[in-house]
Amino acid sequence: xxxxxSPIDGSRRxxxxxxxxxxxxxxxxxxxxxxxxxxxxxxxxxGEPFDARPVSFARHEQRDExxxxxxxxxxxxxxxxxxxxLTEVAAILYFLAQRHPQARLWPHDDPIxxxxxxxxxxxLASTVHPARRQGIDHARRVWGLAERRLGEAPWAxxxxxxxxxxxxxxxxxxxxSLHPSPQEFPALEAxxxxxxxxxxxxxxxxxxxxxxxxxxA
Amino acid sequence: xxxxxSPIDGSRRxxxxxxxxxxxxxxxxxxxxxxxxxxxxxxxxxGEPFDARPVSFARHEQRDExxxxxxxxxxxxxxxxxxxxLTEVAAILYFLAQRHPQARLWPHDDPIxxxxxxxxxxxLASTVHPARRQGIDHARRVWGLAERRLGEAPWAxxxxxxxxxxxxxxxxxxxxSLHPSPQEFPALEAxxxxxxxxxxxxxxxxxxxxxxxxxxA
Numbered sequence: 243x244x245x246x247x248s249p250i251d252g253s254r255r256x257x258x259x260x261x262x263x264x265x266x267x268x269x270x271x272x273x274x275x276x277x278x279x280x281x282x283x284x285x286x287x288x289g290e291p292f293d294a295r296p297v298s299f300a301r302h303e304q305r306d307e308x309x310x311x312x313x314x315x316x317x318x319x320x321x322x323x324x325x326x327x328l329t330e331v332a333a334i335l336y337f338l339a340q341r342h343p344q345a346r347l348w349p350h351d352d353p354i355x356x357x358x359x360x361x362x363x364x365x366l367a368s369t370v371h372p373a374r375r376q377g378i379d380h381a382r383r384v385w386g387l388a389e390r391r392l393g394e395a396p397w398a399x400x401x402x403x404x405x406x407x408x409x410x411x412x413x414x415x416x417x418x419s420l421h422p423s424p425q426e427f428p429a430l431e432a433x434x435x436x437x438x439x440x441x442x443x444x445x446x447x448x449x450x451x452x453x454x455x456x457x458x459a
Numbered sequence: 460x461x462x463x464x465s466p467i468d469g470s471r472r473x474x475x476x477x478x479x480x481x482x483x484x485x486x487x488x489x490x491x492x493x494x495x496x497x498x499x500x501x502x503x504x505x506g507e508p509f510d511a512r513p514v515s516f517a518r519h520e521q522r523d524e525x526x527x528x529x530x531x532x533x534x535x536x537x538x539x540x541x542x543x544x545l546t547e548v549a550a551i552l553y554f555l556a557q558r559h560p561q562a563r564l565w566p567h568d569d570p571i572x573x574x575x576x577x578x579x580x581x582x583l584a585s586t587v588h589p590a591r592r593q594g595i596d597h598a599r600r601v602w603g604l605a606e607r608r609l610g611e612a613p614w615a616x617x618x619x620x621x622x623x624x625x626x627x628x629x630x631x632x633x634x635x636s637l638h639p640s641p642q643e644f645p646a647l648e649a650x651x652x653x654x655x656x657x658x659x660x661x662x663x664x665x666x667x668x669x670x671x672x673x674x675x676a
Binding site for chain 2: 334337
């Protein structure tokens with residue numbers, strides 16, 4: 243695993259010549275503790291080597307011209323596949339799951355389960371993620387929906403998969419900012435504990451916390 | 460096409476006995492003009508018969524107990540597949556595209572294009588859709604990102620597909636509420652015009668406008 247730290251270098255996109263990387267080599271732009279933690283975990287789950295490029299919010303690197311050429315939205319995560327930039331957590335997770343069927347992050351043989359995975363990720367990105375902006379009460383209500391949706395199941399949809407990685411990162415973040423009591427979201431707490439047992443999750447948290455979280459409290 | 464109008468009947472979920480529908484028969488719960496327009500269009504694109512169930516916001520039917528049993532979030536769209544409820548526009552579009560490969564709504568042979576479709580839909584659901592809540596200026600900035608992302612291309616990703624349907628419905632709605640000048644978003648305007656040439660789009664608009672739009676201005 244090349245978790246090499248290096249400054250943003252947008253020129254890689256236009257000319258990936260240095261070192262002759264493969265045309266489908268992976269590069270992850272991430273900011274420790276942010277949404278990019280989910281694809282970061284997924285990369286460790288699938289076990290493919292990748293180039294890790296931390297983007298510092300404190301130094302406003304997400305607004306650097308070099309980075310804006312890669313993602314005009316100025317947001318992480320971005321996964322470069324060779325020179326092609328993929329954005330959005332759900333898309334990067336989907337791509338990695340398809341590229342590595344052996345990692346079993348996707349219900350390859352069950353179309354309804356596949357759609358339910360997409361549904362969970364869409365719900366997380368469009369309803370859960372932005373909920374905090376509408377106030378703490380709204381955020382708690384929305385997390386209540388997620389708690390109910392998970393219910394008694396160990397994982398979001400059938401076996402462990404990409405929706406769990408997405409869910410974990412958002413709940414991890416909410417826990418550290420809203421400090422819910424352990425009784426408030428018991429299903430989500432149990433899910434969180436199961437996720438923390440995974441090597442890929444532990445390794446990602448260790449790497450990101452060593453760099454230093456820069457997300458707002 | 461059975462665009463049968465009938466009141467919400469949540470009991471269908473628990474017991475789909477009446478009329479012995481197939482265990483994978485499709486039922487769409489939709490509100491004219493709302494997000495559910497996208498799956499409604501997709502159903503017409505794929506050409507599979509479905510049971511159409513309008514949900515009236517004016518009569519607060521999305522808060523009816525029967526409907527909340529189907530979707531605890533109290534939101535449309537919901538697609539019932541037999542008795543299984545699918546929520547979220549992206550998930551329903553994905554499901555219909557997989558179920559009907561002949562409709563060519565999905566880049567079946569191109570993994571990066573697939574991820575880019577998911578990326579577009581995630582961007583639409585998580586960034587574009589909620590933008591209006593943060594004010595008109597923010598909404599225009601976000602639509603500027605969509606304009607730039609579409610660029611010169613006729614469709615969102617390669618050939619026509621589900622991301623275009625999702626994009627169309629959001630731009631259709633924005634046009635009728637923010638009334639941008641035709642010069643403000645030329646790529647999106649051209650995309651909108653291309654979409655209006657499609658039979659499935661025209662048919663859906665005709666059906667939904669005949670029932671009556673109930674979305675806020």
